Amino acid sequence: MTRRKNPAGGSATGDKRTEAGRESGSGASTNEIDLIGEDLLQNILSRLPALTFASAACVSRTWSSLCNRVLSRPKLSSAFSLHPNPEVAVEEVVNKVLSEPLRPDFAIVCISPAFSLQQIHQLIIQKLGSATPIVTYESMGIIGRNAITDELKEIDWDMTMEEDCMGQFEPSSFSGFQGILLVVGFVPGLKVDAIPLSRPIEDPGIVLVDEFVRDIKEYTASVSGCTSPAGMIMFGGPSTNMKPVMDKLDYSMSAGTFIVGDESGRFLHRGSRRRRCNSLGVALVFVRDRNKPHGIGDIDFHVTVSTGLSPIGQTFKAAAVKERRH
Numbered sequence: 595m596t597r598r599k600n601p602a603g604g605s606a607t608g609d610k611r612t613e614a615g616r617e618s619g620s621g622a623s624t625n626e627i628d629l630i631g632e633d634l635l636q637n638i639l640s641r642l643p644a645l646t647f648a649s650a651a652c653v654s655r656t657w658s659s660l661c662n663r664v665l666s667r668p669k670l671s672s673a674f675s676l677h678p679n680p681e682v683a684v685e686e687v688v689n690k691v692l693s694e695p696l697r698p699d700f701a702i703v704c705i706s707p708a709f710s711l712q713q714i715h716q717l718i719i720q721k722l723g724s725a726t727p728i729v730t731y732e733s734m735g736i737i738g739r740n741a742i743t744d745e746l747k748e749i750d751w752d753m754t755m756e757e758d759c760m761g762q763f764e765p766s767s768f769s770g771f772q773g774i775l776l777v778v779g780f781v782p783g784l785k786v787d788a789i790p791l792s793r794p795i796e797d798p799g800i801v802l803v804d805e806f807v808r809d810i811k812e813y814t815a816s817v818s819g820c821t822s823p824a825g826m827i828m829f830g831g832p833s834t835n836m837k838p839v840m841d842k843l844d845y846s847m848s849a850g851t852f853i854v855g856d857e858s859g860r861f862l863h864r865g866s867r868r869r870r871c872n873s874l875g876v877a878l879v880f881v882r883d884r885n886k887p888h889g890i891g892d893i894d895f896h897v898t899v900s901t902g903l904s905p906i907g908q909t910f911k912a913a914a915v916k917e918r919r920h
Contacts, residue, residue, distance in 0.1 A: 632656075632660060635657075635660060636660045636663060636664060639657070639660055639661055639664055639695070640664045640695060641694075642694075642695060643692055643693050643694065643695075644691075644692035644693070644694065644695060644696045644697075644698075645692065647661060647664075647695040647696075648697070661695070662887070664695050665695055665696070665697060665780060665782065666782060666889070666890065667782070668779070668780060668781050668782065668893055669696060669779070669780040670777060670778070670779050670780075671691045671692075671694065671696055671777075671778050671779075672691065672738050672739070672775065672776060672777040672778070673686070673687045673690035673691050673738060673739055673740070673741035673775070673776060674687060674736050674738045674739070674740060674741060674747075674749075674773055674774060674775040674776070675687050675740070675741045675742070675773060675774055676740070676749075676772065676773040677772075678708075678772050680709050680710065680713055680714055680717065680774075681717065683709075683772075683773065683774045684714065684717040684718060684721065684774065684776075686741040686742060687741050687774055687775070687776040688718075688721045688722075688776065689741070690741035690742075691741075691776055691778050692778075696778060696780055697780050698722050698723075698726045698778045698779070698780065699726070699727075699779055699780050699781050699784070699785075699786050700726065700727045700728070700778070700779050700781075700786040700788075700878055701718065701722055701726055701727070701728045701729075701776065701777065701778045701779070702728075702729050702731075702776075702777045702779075702827075702878070703715070703718050703728065703729070703730040703731070703774065703775070703776055703777075704731065704732075704733035704736050704774070704775040704777075705730065705731070705732055705733070705773070705774045705775075706732070706733075706751045706772050706773050706774070707732050707751065708772040709772060709774065711730060711731075711732060711860055711861075711862055712862065714730055714774060715728070715730040715862040715864070718730060718776070719864055722778070724864065726864070727786050727787050727788040727863075727864065727865045727866075727878060728788070728863065728864040729788060729827075729829055729861060729862075729863045729864075729876055729878060730861060730862045730863070731829055731856070731859050731860065731861035731862070732859035732860050732861070733751070733775070733856075733858070733859055734750065734751060734858055734859070735748065735749050735750040735751050736748075736749050736773060736775040737749070737775075738775050738777075749773060781880065781893060782886070782887075782890045782893075783882065783883055783886040783890040783891065783892060783893055784824060784880050784881060784882060784883060784893060785817045785880075785881045785883050786878060786879065786880055786881070787813055787865050787866050787878075787879055787881075788863045788864060788865030788866075788876050788877070788878055788879075789806070789809050789810055789813060789865060789876065789877050789879050790806075790863060790865070790873040790875070790876045790877075791803070791806045791830070791834075791839060791873065791874050791875035791876065791877070792805070792806070792872065792873055792874065793872050793874055794872075801838075801839075801874060803838060803839055803842050804842075806839070806875075806877075807842055807843065807846050810823065810826070810843075810877065810879055811846070813879060813881065814879070814881045817881040817882070817883055817884070818881050818882045818883065818884050819884050822847045822848035822850070822851045823847070823851055823879050823880055823881045823882075824850075824851065824852075824880045824881060824882055824893070824895060825851055825852035825853065825854075825880045825895050826843075826851070826852070826853050826854075826855070826877045826878065826879050826880065827854055827855055827877065827878040827880075828840075828853060828854070828855025828856070828857075828875060828876075828877050829855055829856055829857070829861045829863070829875060829876050829877075829878075830855065830856070830857035830861075830874065830875035831857065831859070831860055831861065831874060831875070832857065832858055832859060832860075834857055834874045834875055836855075836857050836875065839875065840853065852895050852897045854897060855877075857875070861873075861876065863876040880895075
């Protein structure tokens, strides 16, 4: 008896055997992954760094669902670096913050005046992506954990502020460390954007407060269907008078909207809105997402006013506190 050969020269029986072997091998590989079990696989995924975790979420619907279980609650991750080289400092804090599962919804970067604000801002954008709302500002100091040693530490830059001929306050001198603190937040069920408080380039004496409030309301309505966000973190320059802005926001927003912030240093921001204006301030706006995935709960914010509002540098006391009861 002779064995019939196919046109390519191989035997039909051999080809079928080879094809069956390939199918068997592929099935065995899939079954081996399935045999791990969802609980064990979820445990493995929860130990991955952020970039690998993001890739794992794209493997299959099952893996994506497990990744969503891992990141189902709000999460803040932060680290600081005192390395004098800005590229190395950014690398250290980003590697530490993204060493565990995290999807950046926003980022706040605090730097010392020794570093270039523009350079650090661009380096962080390159690391986290242009879609992440980012505020980078010169702080009076930092408090957090070292990216390398994990040591908890508070550092004061010891800045001296002086007013220049244009009425702008700039750091004239400082003694202390060079450093950077990175804070990245994940807030499921919320959308975040950086909305600027602007003044026209052609008329720098005008502050577009009404446009600022309108932008916040429009963004909030587009995401949640209402006009008051869950809360805002405000940043303003040292020469910006934020009182009229806060008065307008207090009048326009609901009693449930928290507003906190700082107006002590220069800043840069990255958000979805672009305007040919100078930014006097910026607000990280947190809005409840009406289209949030099923099973995601609501995030509640709690704000406490203390006698010392700044843990670093000068100590401030609350001159007046308004309390509105529902």
